[in-house]
Amino acid sequence: MASNKKYWKNEAELNPDDSIVEALKQNEFVEQIPVDEFLGDKETLATTNTNRRDFLKYVGFSTAAASLAACEGPVTKSIPYVVLPENIVPGVANYYATTIANGFDFASILIKTREGRPIKVENNTLAKVGGAANARIQASVLSLYDSTRLQGPMANGEAVEWNVLTATLKSKLGALNGSSKKIALLTQTYASPSTDRLIAELQASNGNIEHIVYDAISEDAALTAFEARYGERALADYDFEKAELIVSFGADFIADWQGGGYDAGYSRGRVPKKGKMSRHVQLEANMSLTGANADKRIPLKPSAQKIVLAKLYGKLNGTNVGGNTSEYDAAVDSLAAEIKKAGSNAVVVTGLDDVNAQAVVLAINEMLSSKAFDATAPKYIRQGSVKALNSLISDMKSGRVGALIMDGVNPLYSLPNAADFKEGLEKVDLSVAFTSNWNETAEAVQYVAASNHYLESWGDIEIKKGHYSLMQPTIKELFDTKQFQSVLLELLGSEQTYYEYIKETWSSSILNGANWNQALQDGVFIGNGEVADNDESQSNTLIGGDAVVSNTSSISTAVRSLANTTGDGMELTLYSKVGMGDGQQASNPWLQEFPDPITRVSWDNYVTISKADAVELGVENVNVANGGMDGNYVKLTVNGVSLDKVPVVVQPGQAKGTVGLSFGYGKTVGLKEEMKTGVNAFALYDGFNAHQTVSVEKVAGNHEFACIQLHKTLMGRGDIIKETTLEIFNTKDHAEWNEVPVVSLDHQEVPATSVDLWDSFDRTIGHHFNMSIDLNACTGCGSCVIACHAENNVPVVGKAEVRKSRDMHWLRIDRYYSSEETFEQDNIKKDEFDGLSGENGSLGGFGELEDPSANPQVAFQPVMCQHCNHAPCETVCPVAATSHGRQGQNQMAYNRCVGTRYCANNCPYKVRRFNWFLYNNNDEFDFHMNNDLGKMVLNPDVNVRSRGVIEKCSMCIQKTQKTILDAKRDGRVIKDGEFQTACSSACSNGAIVFGDINDKESKVAELKESDRMYHLLEHIGTQPNVFYHVKVRNTNEA
């Protein structure tokens, strides 16, 4: 039940005496206009030459001048096409199915284009495998218009023509053919049948060519383990929807674990249906997105995770696994019991970069014959080989490499041993880097081949065995760039374009008679039955009999070595953030400004550390008066490599004795000054292992974070999260776990929903839009935040402004910590105190009381404008700039707004944003709205707001109006599901559902009748049109 639970966003809120927290609760505009400062300065006022009359003269003159200047409108030119392309109608969007495959993110998506410009990424609902568009993919359309992109090929720092470059390559590579030196292609993972064929043909024509695949964040351990067991270098696929019990050893599978894309299935399993939902146990060191969603989270050091995994295997297998300690036995016993009970409905996954751990997990899933586990049609989206890469580096250093051609990789940034690579690179006769941005590697090579963005390229991807996707260009190359494969074709001497080459590959080996155009239109194609048959036979031979037997011995060795893991000292877990991933899009301002779902920090990476360790080290986070957060610095050292100044964030739930640090930051080359944020964690990625032993020491200095977790608080109105457990949910009446707040009317307590100060409009006619947000399905991944950003032309304000709580996100995902579990245990413990000292003595006992921040529960809550039917903002606007529409949308007329900010003051949900500055055409905000290239991403159907006006979520009125107009034009009734907002269509987890509740058949109308439905701050009677579903946690231990 919600009432006895304390929710908090920041560790500081646990301290009842924190005056800053108290102040911020009451004041959303923390930065005042410095009137007192100005008027209080009597001396300056007295000595100034400008007196009041002069001032009035100036004002009068400038007003008159401005009005005169405004009399004559500017001449606007309209330039139509000379020849209008057939499929373009100015003002009407076209959608193209394509696929992103940048080596880190793989997903089939739709691209919305306007007048030939890609402006928005949407999910391709036809795609059955791979993830939906996450925050990075949503933002990738802005990277197309990055003004720092390379505009053409370069040779030794000078611009060069493509034909010169390819001719040079051709002759030099030809000369190397048959020589003793080899030619190395070092590339990202393509998972592309056509590229594989192309490279094979190239190798056939030139015997010295070697292809090495390199993933910046490696899944080598998982690949190796899978290869050892199933004979194919690939990754097992999981369908978490089918799992009733998920046990994860440090696998952040909601985010980027093994290429990601598992969150939608997971979320479907998390929504209670007929009293059932999946149970998720997470054992991890960092507080990850996945851990935050778990029903039970056990903070454990990576070394301890290995021991527990080994013991778990022993328990399940019935063998006795020794090991160093017995301290985890209780946990192991309960886990094993749960898994045994769930049987084939359980699945175990791990993110440990350890071949043994990965092998054991595969063995467990096979032993359980887990329904969620699929090794027969594996995924190909990670193929990097650490062994091959290391041998390449040693070859380079010994001068055995004649030519090195790189595509889609930036080893000098992302290699832990970048210095070795650089040394080797200097001994290579010919070095070429295909890259779309100037970067560390481009700086060091002879030839920089400017390559296409994926939205300008052709391609094909086999994400999972038998599941193919096509990539097609949605815009002509903006600059003088070429994609890697086109150049390879030229080197091969082929006249074909890469498009023709793909088509050839597909018609000969993939389509099997199916229609190419249909496949291209769909963007996805599922291979024919033949493949499936193969799978089955293969799986039979693999799982049945011999294969497993031969594996058993190796598994027992693996288990033994896992069980003997020793962990001493601090352990570091490197991870990738939802916003930045492996850092490919570091120059993307949307992603830089995207607040991390867990820490709520934007524009930075940092060391996460547990409260206990922080106290020990003497580091802390301090909230300062303007709402910003400060932190100390530490020095991290791994195997002699150190990062000298890394800011610290005290992270509730971080396992004691561990620290975390994210990849993707700390780029220094080829970025605008503002984008050079954070530190480069790849330096500590020793041996491509994300888990390292580290020494941490405090260093001097104070870091200013742009952290928004204390911003936009609810004026002390308290908790807006409601949650319950599955048990209560199933057994008790909803009035008990989802109680409607009561208010006093005529000295009688009545439900708040029955009291109404206002006369209501009749909303039963026409459309009435409502939005449903299911707190169970929401994983907090944030793709809606970026989708909203892209759809609504939300400006980027920069780190300094975010710190002052001036971020402009229309949609924020609040993250609340709570500690009911620990409090309850504390109460029991307190009650059992017996005397001052001794076993149950209170003297020592109070000190042992658990720290609420040691292992909190986490809840995510997306909050946007609630579109209240009785909106407090509307009544206080002096100029009626904000008003209510009959369709339920709270409308905002920017041209009417005079910027009093009364509405923001009066909004109980704190969802209104004020434009403190002119963010477009202003070089002070050098992100994307100040240059012609970056402005191409703007949605032409939504206003770009100017300085001095309030803006907020419009419930995508431009989209609802468009849907209505389309139906009117066709003369038809609107079907359920046609109404979408940017966030609801971006949410592949099904957490956000949008629709018309006057359509009684609609999904949203059904959701509104659910027992779990509640409104935020119901007691204040705002009657929002956004409603939430109570979060249910599955705390049922087996």
Added chain:
Amino acid sequence: MKKVPYRNQFSKILGLTLIAFLFYTVPATAQDDASGEVAAADAGDAKKGKALFNQNCAACHALNRKMTGPALANVEARLSEEEGLDKEWLYSWIKNSPGMIKSGDPYANKVYAEYNQAAMTAFPTLTNEDIDNILAYTAAPPPAAPAAAAGASDGASGTAAQAGGVSNEIILGALVLVFGLLVVMLLLVNKTLQRIAQANGVIVEKEKAEKGLPLWKAFAKNQFLVLVTAILLLLGSAYFAYGWMMQVGVDQGYAPIQPIHYSHKIHAGDNKIECKYCHSSARVSKHSGIPSLNVCMNCHKSIYEYTGNPEGPSQEDLENGYTNEFYTGEIKKLYKAVGWDETNQKYTGESQPVEWVRIHNLPDFAYFNHSQHVSVAGVECQTCHGPVEEMEIMYQYSSLTMGWCIDCHRETNVKVEGNEYYEKIHAELSKKYGVDNLTAAQLGGLECGKCHY
């Protein structure tokens, strides 16, 4: 005194014009008759031939000019002289040109190859007689009699118009003169009377003036009157100031000079081209769209010159210099922009987009969708854009202010017939409001967020 010679001149000009008109038109019609006779003798009616030619051939052929197909003036004579081909060849060519090409006729294939292998449409429906008529027309096109007559009358009416213009000015001038004279006379009479009065020693008026206070002093003493006047004056000036300020930024009547003088009057008025033929995206998009140049070329590939309004150019056209040559020059500008090589009938590929000056400028914060109004509501283009078919130069007809939008939304009934989308909402809402027809406003057309987001 001045008027007399002018009156003479005016009647003289009228007379001369009449004579000139008669002189030119009579022989012209005579010639027309004569040519008709000649044509009849040649077993073809050039008049009928002209009609057939315009109907069937003019899309691709001109008389004296290569177009999609060859120039056809004297084609019969030319073929028999140069190629030795008789009329029979022409019959079969016109009736079934693809067949001729297939059969391997040498000249047929030569022509086919010369004109970009664009096969001529077969006209099996034309009889030999029809073809004779067409050939008669190509051999001796009836001289453009009305044009010649019009030319003559052009001169005449031109002078007449000039005369008319002068006479108007003269009349006005004369009136001014008369008034001036009257004023002078009155002054003189007054002076004389005063002098007489002085001489007689009568001082009547001045006595009267000295008796009472001067009017303005009396006015100034009456504070109430002053107050009322001041208020009235202030109100009046406020009214006008408000009116003036409200038109700031309203560009009603804005008619900028465009890079190509495009006459909506000729296209939409004289030739009655449907608006949405060119502004096709108005049906489906928020933009009506300025047509791309390839749309112009759909017609202008064959319409390479302006031959005038069938009813003859009006006076003001000529006054503004809108002659046939002027318009033809504008068509050449189009050719240059789109990269059309007239002599070779080919696109050169060198195009230069036209930078039109935008006339209707809605501010960015106002959302307007053409298709909503054009396709859904069925509003005529002219409702907002005015009599475009009469506009030689396009101008902004409506004020495009918010008040103007709102007024229309309040008055206009929503067109719900046959539109399934409206069925339910219309039934429910009209019941609620107790009306038969809902206005756009009643359906929510006045909500801020419908146009501002």
